[in-house]
Amino acid sequence: MKSLLTFLAIAAVILAPAVQAQSTVNAATTPTRQGMAQLGDPYVPAHVKAAARVAATPAAAGASLQERALQKLQAKFSEADSNHSGSVTKAQAQQAGFGFVANNFEQIDVSHAGRVTFDNVKSYMRANGANF
């Protein structure tokens, strides 16, 4: 127990300066983000920033913004398409909580097939003024 406490005390002494982030350039005291961690909305902890930098995925560079937005709706559609038929019934939409499709089903289902494809959903959005 005593050696554990000693270890912890030494560790605290060693780690304390590392926790304080200091700018090396200016003469004035640089305030540390740690002191205002609770208040610094928006704030991201150092370890998260480090991980993000390592991953370094460029924002929206691969797929376009439009593709990424539609991908989200496609993902919800796939979730509703529980039997992987490529189309979704009103009941399936409701089951999955895809209210946008369930509530507008009759208008999306232009051919009155009782089921809609994701293309039907896209056509419906475009018809209502969606710009993609």
Added chain:
Amino acid sequence: MSIKRKLWFGLAVSLQLCALAFAAHQAVAQEAPDAVMARPPVDQPYNDKTLYGFGAGDALAAAQVTESAAVTHDSISINGKTIRYTATAGHLTAADPKTGKPEASIFYVAYTADKQNTGKRPVTFFYNGGPGSSSVWLHLGSFSPKRIVTGDPATTQPLPFPFVDNKQSLIDTTDMVFIDAVGTGFSEAISPNTNQTFWGVDSDAAVFRDFITRYLNVNHRLESPKYLYGESYGTPRTDVLANLLEMGGTKLTGVVLQSAILNYNSNADFNGGSYGPYFPGYAAVGAYFKLVTPPPANLTTFAKQMRTFVAGIYEPAVDAFLASNTQPSPNLLNQLFFNSGYPAALWKADFNLDETTFRSNLIPGSLLGRYDGRVVAVNGSPLAADGDPSSTLITQQFTDSMNDYLPHGLKYTAVSTYNIENGDTIQDWVWTHDGLYLPDTIPDLAAAIYQNPKLKVLSENGYHDLATPFYNTELDLGRLGPISGLQITHYRGGHMIYLFDPSRLLMKGDLVRYYDSRS
């Protein structure tokens, strides 16, 4: 359950039954034939005996959860018109939309004007950010019927800050519901979830969706125009939440993004890279301290010039510097000095200038606020102690006011203390979203707009905000391309724009027009 817990639980149930009986008595009394003058409705105080836990692993047992509230009645005169309103402070249960299982008990304070046509009367959901912040800043600082007077940006307002009727309250235009995220206020997860279950970009937005759904259903507001109003981290939350609501079948009328950070990847404070987008904010702050040459006559015009300067000159130079260590020309360093008041030699030392270094060195011996660059404190003074004088200026006063207002104004007494800020949340938060380590929520906003092209999007920005600089937000929103519902406004002031009296007045005017505008 321990004996002690059983006793508390028993007491809570008894009090709840008394409250219900009292409310029923009130309902019966109000059905009696009208007198010549209607009796004013009686307040219904609530005493919350629940002990809330705000740690990552804390959760309420199902048996502890109630949907009780304190209800008070008041009125306010705005522009010569008296508005009677009801304040409701309490909890509603957010439940999983698929299974119906309770997820979290969410604390909220709602202000609803009496005798309104709910089909036309808007309801707006307000929340701050953090993540880990309660909604106290918007609640007591912006557009409620009451507000705290801070004197921002001055640091000389005598303590305690006054708590007054808010002549710029939005109660004349919309009902307002201030939501406290899980682990803040008196909001807590319900077992088997823990608070940490909801500490992530996606899980947080989902539980907000579920609370809003519950509120709309319980209060019969499904037909009302619905708005979201988020500040700071509340803005990426709004993007994710708006898409979740639209996908779920709840159609919004508009979203207000105040002091936004919609993509953490494009902000150098969080993802490294260029601080170019911060520069117009530095320039605005420099102009405020009369350090800009020549001194600009008009802030709007000056801001325009600074955007052009960054896009055409400073940003390309920073990019070259970061890519291949290309040194800036003396001419550019002088331009930077003229435009901001920050010395050329210091620009040379930190060409890709971060906001902390800027705030530390613009005024020798002093530190500027991060939220509001106009707030200045001498190094070593109490206001400078936590690194952001503009935040330190207000935090204790907001905390004290809330702790007083809850029992004495809202008549909500509690065993627990209202949790203003949760320091654990930010450390445990799950930031990943759509496969990125840090959230980019512009695609979420785009998806919401695809489903609802009439969505009215309003972005409000403070020129002097160095936490979420206005030009950074404009660049993020610019990725959306032309969308008819987008409006961007700017005001003198910092992150909490509304604390500056002239700007709160202007915001009120712009917001009334925004609410009245057709989609």
